[in-house]
Amino acid sequence: xxxxxxxxxxxxxxxxxxxAAVFLTPYIFSIFAxxxxxxxxxxxxxxxxxSHFTWDxxxxxxxxxxxLNYLGNTAAVTIILTIGQVLFSLLAAxxxxxxxxxxxEAIFWGYLAMLMVPNxxxxxxxYMMMSAAGLTNTxxxxxxxxxxxxxYTVFLMRQYLQTIPGEIIxxxxxxxxxxxxxxxxxxLPLARPVILTATIIAVIFGWNNFLWPLIATxxxxxxxxxxxxxxxxxxxxxxxxxxxxxxxxxLIPMVILFAIFQKHIVNSVNLSGASx
Amino acid sequence: MTGVAQDLPVKARPAPAKKAKNHVPAAERKRxxxxxxxxxxxxxxxxxxxxIPVIFxxxxxxxxxxxxxxxxxxxxxxxIDAFRYEGAWHALVVTFWYFLLNIPAxxxxxxxxxxxxxxxxxxxxxxxxxxxxxYLAMPVAMGVVWQWIFAPQTGVVNTLLHLIGITGPNWLNSxxxxxxxxxxxxxxxxxxxNMLFFLAGLAAIPPTVYEASAIDGATAWKRFWHITLPxxxxxxxxxxxxxxxxxxxxxxxxxxxxxxxxxxATTVMNMLIYNNGFxxxxxxxxxxxxxxxxxxxxxxxxxxxxxxxxxxxxEMV
Numbered sequence: 001x002x003x004x005x006x007x008x009x010x011x012x013x014x015x016x017x018x019x020a021a022v023f024l025t026p027y028i029f030s031i032f033a034x035x036x037x038x039x040x041x042x043x044x045x046x047x048x049x050x051s052h053f054t055w056d057x058x059x060x061x062x063x064x065x066x067x068l069n070y071l072g073n074t075a076a077v078t079i080i081l082t083i084g085q086v087l088f089s090l091l092a093a094x095x096x097x098x099x100x101x102x103x104x105e106a107i108f109w110g111y112l113a114m115l116m117v118p119n120x121x122x123x124x125x126x127y128m129m130m131s132a133a134g135l136t137n138t139x140x141x142x143x144x145x146x147x148x149x150x151x152y153t154v155f156l157m158r159q160y161l162q163t164i165p166g167e168i169i170x171x172x173x174x175x176x177x178x179x180x181x182x183x184x185x186x187x188l189p190l191a192r193p194v195i196l197t198a199t200i201i202a203v204i205f206g207w208n209n210f211l212w213p214l215i216a217t218x219x220x221x222x223x224x225x226x227x228x229x230x231x232x233x234x235x236x237x238x239x240x241x242x243x244x245x246x247x248x249x250x251l252i253p254m255v256i257l258f259a260i261f262q263k264h265i266v267n268s269v270n271l272s273g274a275s276x
Numbered sequence: 277m278t279g280v281a282q283d284l285p286v287k288a289r290p291a292p293a294k295k296a297k298n299h300v301p302a303a304e305r306k307r308x309x310x311x312x313x314x315x316x317x318x319x320x321x322x323x324x325x326x327x328i329p330v331i332f333x334x335x336x337x338x339x340x341x342x343x344x345x346x347x348x349x350x351x352x353x354x355x356i357d358a359f360r361y362e363g364a365w366h367a368l369v370v371t372f373w374y375f376l377l378n379i380p381a382x383x384x385x386x387x388x389x390x391x392x393x394x395x396x397x398x399x400x401x402x403x404x405x406x407x408x409x410x411y412l413a414m415p416v417a418m419g420v421v422w423q424w425i426f427a428p429q430t431g432v433v434n435t436l437l438h439l440i441g442i443t444g445p446n447w448l449n450s451x452x453x454x455x456x457x458x459x460x461x462x463x464x465x466x467x468x469x470n471m472l473f474f475l476a477g478l479a480a481i482p483p484t485v486y487e488a489s490a491i492d493g494a495t496a497w498k499r500f501w502h503i504t505l506p507x508x509x510x511x512x513x514x515x516x517x518x519x520x521x522x523x524x525x526x527x528x529x530x531x532x533x534x535x536x537x538x539x540x541a542t543t544v545m546n547m548l549i550y551n552n553g554f555x556x557x558x559x560x561x562x563x564x565x566x567x568x569x570x571x572x573x574x575x576x577x578x579x580x581x582x583x584x585x586x587x588x589x590x591e592m593v
Contacts, residue, residue, distance in 0.1 A: 012392075016403045019389065023407055023468060029432055030421045046425075046432040092318035101311040107319070114326050116577070118525050120546050121570045124553050124562050125332035126325065128343065148321020179310035208414040210528045211546075215554055226416040230532050233420050240424050247417035254412040262405050265412075266472060 027251065034058070034245040041240050057245035061232075065242075066220040067249055070228035074250075077142045077213075077224060078206035084147030085202040086195060092149065093157030094183050098169055108158075111151040120211065127215050141216040142224065146206070153198050160194035161187065197268035200261065207254060225250045333570075336563035343559065354564035358552075362561060363540060364568060367548040370455070371572075374544055375523045377459035383515055386467050387508070390474035391500070404475070407468030415465065419532030422461045423448060451541040454534050458542060461529050466522075470515045477511030478504070517580050524573050545569045 025047075033041050034057055036050040061067040095101070096108050126145055127136065135141045164187065172182045188195075210226040217223050223231070229246050236242055258265060300308075337354055341347040358364040393404050410418070425432045426447035434444035447453050481504065489499055505512075527546040530536065536543035536551070543551075545565065553562030 013399070015392065016400065019392075020403045020406045023410055023464070026418070026421050026425060026464070027409075029425060033424065042430050046430060046435050088317040088321065091314040095311040095314040099307055099311040099314075101308040104311075107315070110327075111322065114322055114330075116574065117326060117330055118521065118570060118573050120525050120527070120549060121333055121566045122326060122329035124549070124559055124566060125329035125336060127553070128336075128559065129329065129332070131343065145321075145325040148325070149318045151322060151326070154318055179307060179314065183314075204412055208412075208416070208528075210414075210416050210531075211550070214531075215550075226414055226528070229414075229420060230416050233423070233532060234535075240427075240430070243420055244424060247414075247420045250414045250417040251421075254414065255409065258409055258412050262408075266405060266408060 027255070030244045030248060030251075033240055034248045036241060038239060038241040057241045058249075061242055061246050061249070065232065066223070066228060067225075067246060069221060070223055070225045071249060073139075073142070073222060074207060074225040077139070078203055081143045081146050081206040082199055082202040084143070085149045085153055086198045088147075089149035089153040089157055089198060090187075090191065090195065091183070092154045093161055094179075094187055096154065096158045097161035098164075098182075098187075099179065111154055114151040115155065123211060123215060126212070130216060136216050137219060137222060139222065142213055142222070143206075145212065146209075153201065156201075157191070157194050157198060161191060164190050193267070196261075196264050200265055200268050203257065204254070207250075333563045333566050336560060337567045338560075339563075340560050342557045350560065354560040355568070358561050358564045358568065362548060362552060362565070363543065364545075364548065364565060366540060367543050367545045367565075368568075368572065370540075370542060371524055371526075371544045371546075371569075374455055374459055374526060374542075375520060377456055378462055378523045379516060379519045381459075382463045382467050382470060382519060383512070385463065386470035386515060387474050387512075389467065389471045390478060391504075393471070394475060394478045404468075404471075407471060409468070410465045411469040413465060415461075415528035416532050418461060418465060419529045422457065422529075423533050426457055448534055449538055451538050454538060454542050458526075458529055458533055461533065462523065462526065466519070470519065473511045473515050474508060477508045481507050513580070517577055520576055520580060521573055524569065524576065545572075 029047055032049050033046065035053040035055070037054060037056065040050060096104065096111075122145075130136050130141050130144075135144065168186060168190075169182055172186045177185065208226060209224075210230070213224045213227050214230070217227065220228070229243075229250060232246050233243050338349060338351060339347045340350045340354070389407065393400050393407075424430075426434075428434060428444070428446045428449065431447075433447070437444040445453050447457050485503055485507070486499060489503055494502070525546055526544055527550065530542055530544055530547055531550070534542040536547040546569070549562050549565045549569065552558045552565060556562075
């Protein structure tokens with residue numbers, strides 16, 4: 001290796017480490033702060049690790065405020081929403097991709113048109129409908145609009161299911177398997193990558209969703225983490241120790257999810273990009 | 277189950293003549309029914325929670341309705357009010373400013389990072405993955421973190437600046453800086469995610485293209501400008517269009533970091549819709565604003581499609 005090539009390589013490593021630092025430091029700083037007493041956050045240099053780690057801030061937000069509720073609600077809503085979205089989207093996608101039925105093209109084009117609708121456009125009517133049905137401020141309100149799946153997930157899965165060779169499904173049909181049998185025994189095992197992708201998309205959406213839960217709920221018993229954190233932040237402004245501990249409660253589970261599924265998450269981006 | 281009808285003796289089959297007339301064999305009809313059954317939950321969701329609300333929002337935008345009084349048809353007055361009294365024009369400008377701060381920088385950075393990290397090796401792979409981590413972060417929680425990092429006195433940025441003798445601005449409390457900081461938060465969150473689309477695009481370019489140009493003696497810069505960039509158009513379209521759609525709808529980070537302030541310096545369209553609908557209970561005006569935003573997003577998306585489609589064939593279905 002020449003001197004020049006060595007220099008280039010060192011430079012490359014340094015640049016990449018700097019880039020990684022940009023994405024990691026906000027996490028690290030907030031972890032430091034969440035384990036410090038408020039006085040230390042205000043007095044010391046913000047980027048320094050705590051002089052001694054204390055769990056006090058977490059104990060406070062879980063025992064004196066409602067973070068246990070928020071966490072439970074967020075987890076419950078995310079799980080229900082994810083199961084519903086993945087299941088119902090897979091069923092619909094299978095019908096679109098693999099069964100010839102009257103009206104298929106028209107309905108599918110309807111779905112594609114719905115892809116263009118920005119989320120916010122439906123918020124006001126959705127609130128009025130839910131309110132008229134007496135469902136605002138219930139658990140139902142939190143997941144009902146999303147549990148039946150989104151056109152996007154259906155579209156993504158349909159694109160994937162179309163790549164399954166037709167002979168496999170025809171053979172299963174000739175063997176006397178019904179549509180549900182084909183779905184369970186043939187499609188399900190083959191569609192695992194796209195099911196995982198849809199699951200990841202749904203979990204990220206369900207966990208982080210904010211505008212609709214903000215509109216649809218206003219009691220601490222029903223609120224999810226995103227809304228709880230936003231309210232907490234405006235009520236306890238400048239109490240950075242508590243506010244940052246609260247944010248970490250929302251951020252850390254996603255970091256763990258990422259650590260476990262990072263390969264799938266990166267692959268799923270490719271999958272969702274390829275089918276657009 | 278499907279076999280039963282066929283196993284019956286011919287005589288026992290119910291009304292074969294009728295079926296022949298419809299030209300739909302029993303097995304096929306059964307399959308149609310199965311398809312509708314499979315589709316039913318999803319279709320119900322799309323109809324009730326998407327199509328009906330979309331129609332409803334257009335209707336509402338021509339009504340005065342605060343959910344206490346009976347609704348009344350008011351023509352275009354919600355639209356006129358939105359511009360005359362509610363600052364719709366200002367919010368559109370602010371939203372567009374956010375988009376301009378956000379998307380060009382994000383696209384260039386994502387492309388640059390992809391070019392830098394488009395090589396094999398364990399180290400590069402690890403860094404690539406770390407760049408994507410923020411994609412999963414809850415925007416509300418990150419908003420809180422950024423609020424602290426950019427806090428005027430005790431925040432990380434200003435204490436660091438203080439070390440080198442600079443007095444940092446008030447960031448989120450300053451009309452000039454608030455929006456760039458919010459845009460920065462968004463770029464930080466999604467640039468790694470967008471990098472992945474460019475990496476996928478780069479991986480799809482056949483190496484033979486570069487080999488040919490190397491024989492022709494093209495420089496690295498020329499190769500990038502004349503080969504890589506044009507071939508990356510599909511990725512570029514995806515990144516820019518989804519980024520634009522997202523940035524016209526920004527809400528979470530703005531709500532947490534500035535709540536539209538200082539003054540109305542960061543009151544983007546979504547903030548204005550929220551304030552009209554759920555703070556002011558002017559659902560008609562909020563609906564009119566939603567329709568305006570919908571149309572703006574539609575126009576911007578179509579313009580981008582046209583612009584990028586000049587050279588690349590973009591396949592949607």
